Amino acid sequence: MIDYNNPAVRYYQQVSDECIHYLSIDGVIFGFHQNQLNVLLLRWKGTNEWSLPGGFIKKKESVDEAAQRVMQERTGLDKLYLQQFHVFGEATRYDQEETWRKTTIPLQHIKWSERTISLGYYALVEHSKVVPSPDFLTDECRWWPLNEIPSLLFDHNHIIDVAIQSLRKQLTDQPISHLLPETFTIPELQRLHETILGYPLDARNFYKKVMASGTLERLSERRAGTPHKAPYLYRFAGTGHDAVG
Amino acid sequence: MIDYNNPAVRYYQQVSDECIHYLSIDGVIFGFHQNQLNVLLLRWKGTNEWSLPGGFIKKKESVDEAAQRVMQERTGLDKLYLQQFHVFGEATRYDQEETWRKTTIPLQHIKWSERTISLGYYALVEHSKVVPSPDFLTDECRWWPLNEIPSLLFDHNHIIDVAIQSLRKQLTDQPISHLLPETFTIPELQRLHETILGYPLDARNFYKKVMASGTLERLSERRAGTPHKAPYLYRFAGTGHDAVG
DNA sequence: CCAAAAGTGTTTTCCATACACCCATGA
DNA sequence: TCATGGGTGTATGGAAAACACTTTTGG
The missing domain is CATH 1.10.10.10 (Winged helix-like DNA-binding domain superfamily/Winged helix DNA-binding domain)
Known part of the structure; x- marks a missing residue:
């Protein structure tokens, strides 16, 4: 039943072997450009569906390290300023079948796909230094101005909302530099x-x-x-x- | 090699079947008594070693529900006021061998015991209403005044520190009632x-x-x-x- | 009647807000 | 020389902090 010729299935098989099941990281990468807040999004292969960058935690890696690694791969930057802002732990976070259909990826073949707890991180990066790079499952990676973001896969619109609220709260405490050049x-x-x-x-x-x-x-x-x-x-x-x- | 006659091993076997691996919940249950903040702690079976109450997340249960369930079992109270305050996700959070030795439980037999990511919750409860109840692995459950807390198992002293800092931050925003009677x-x-x-x-x-x-x-x-x-x-x-x- | 805690109002200080003018530069 | 944005001080209002006395009650 499982199509091991499908690269996505092979990718998920590898994740399943190396990473912690039921747990993922979702990253809201903020950039500032032309007086607008932008977020880095990915377009899934062969579709017009977008999502946040994300990934999984390797069994011997700290959660923060995993977040660094995932965001680094999408931006080309290291030592990102990261902030963990929320755990999305509902038993049913979004419509599974709708998502499988939209992504065209047989996610139901992943044995722990029925449920994922997601650790939400946001990153503050210097917009001009980022080299957006799609990952294994996506065709395109690019900035989206906050107010033009389309309806995203999973519950990622909600995750962005929560991230912005956290960012605003942080801003009232201390000035933020990480979105600007040196x-x-x-x-x-x-x-x-x-x-x-x-x-x-x-x-x-x-x-x-x-x-x-x-x-x-x-x-x-x-x-x-x-x-x-x-x-x-x-x-x-x-x-x-x-x-x- | 695995001693299935050991009740603790059987307990962990059940957790391993029903719950999400590599992920746990640790609860800092605060009570207020005689002008002191108290924390509910558990003494592990046959030892003089104490820890925070904790538990695991069932595969079909939300993270918040799991926290409610775990804290409810230790306090006898339902609809607890809970706040998720931090994710403890270091790859090595504490000395594994030392912990196995202190608990006298063969934790090394749990296949995912090499590493646990813990979701920290604190609860604010009405001290007098709590009926402290030990769990399957512990002999005793009781309140400890904050400034008398001994050296705990795992990294639980650190978790309490972080919980208090979060509690103080919350207090500056809004008055807290949940620790007092009606x-x-x-x-x-x-x-x-x-x-x-x-x-x-x-x-x-x-x-x-x-x-x-x-x-x-x-x-x-x-x-x-x-x-x-x-x-x-x-x-x-x-x-x-x-x-x- | 005295000790101990409860209850309350006024003054001061400080921080956040509102507001206006001059300066430097490129066109 | 003018349009545009940069750079700065002062005045005001409101919230937080400092501060002291009267009231109630049991012993």
Whole structure:
């Protein structure tokens, strides 16, 4: 009954041997581009169906390491800033049959496919450094602006919603740098915060706030090539990008 | 080699059949008694070694349901207030051999025992209503004041630390009722908050703050039998105890 | 009547918000 | 020289913190 000539089936067979059953990782990889939050999505082979990148945990690897590995493969970046934000552990998270049909992959042949508990991680990456790479099951990997994301496979639209809420909560605690290049200007940082929060901020108050945080370091250079007054460049004083895993 | 006459081995065999491998739940059950935070611990059979209550997830049960079930069995209470606070997913969380030795249980015979990912939940319960009940592997279940907790099996001391940090973070957002009886006085609520936070609070400011939250309802009765001025009783106006799972 | 806890109001401080003007640059 | 965005200080309002006295009750 099982078609071992089907590459997807062989892939899942390998996963089944090497990885922990019933458990997966789903990654919401955020990028910031043209004043929009983007999420990296994958299009499944031979279909027009999209999903979040994800993967499985090898038996001798920590959960954080697994998340690093999975996200690294899709972005080409290492030492990603990762945050574990929720466990999706419902016994029935989505319509199984509908999913099998949409993916055209005989997922029902995987012996533990009847149920998966997913660990939700989000990653904050520098948009321009990412080289989106599809995985074994997908044809295409690309950025989607948050407000254009289509209906996704599994419960991945819901997972993105929860990720954004967590990201907003994190933002109220500390300024976020990981979505910007090493050096950036205060107005750029403000645009980022406005985009995540979804409402405009006062430039003077924003300036005071980020300065009060004590984590920013002003460089002597200014941003060149801007049409108007050249803004100063800043850098986060913390050693930069401390990551999970 | 495997001793199927050993009840613990038979228990683990059953878990192995019914539950998801490599995945467990650890529960930090908080109670409040005599102005102290207490945690419910279990003493393993024939030993003087203690651990957190825990359990495994059945194949057709949601993660939250599993947590409810496990905590319910140890406390005798249902509809517990539960909060999932962290995933402990290191590949090597504690010294395996040391643990086998201490528990006197041949854990090495469990085929997936080389590694467990644990989902940390904490529960807030009404101390006086709990009927502590040991489980299949333990002789004794009882409350331990937080500052008297001994060195525990596995990485459970660490899990308790992380749970308390999460609890404190939650407390800064909203007043916590679930550790107190249905009716309570403002000074009692203040003691609770002081105990969790670890520092004293100003009675007048505390009073204003909890009143401003709008969730408290003053009853006409006062606490009887106190040596001094009788304090008013209050109740949380919200329908009471909304729980996860 | 005294000790101990309960109950409450006012003042001060600090942080978040609202707000306006000058500066630098490219076109 | 003008349009556009950058850079900064001050004034105000509201919430949190500091602070002290009266009330009640049992012993």
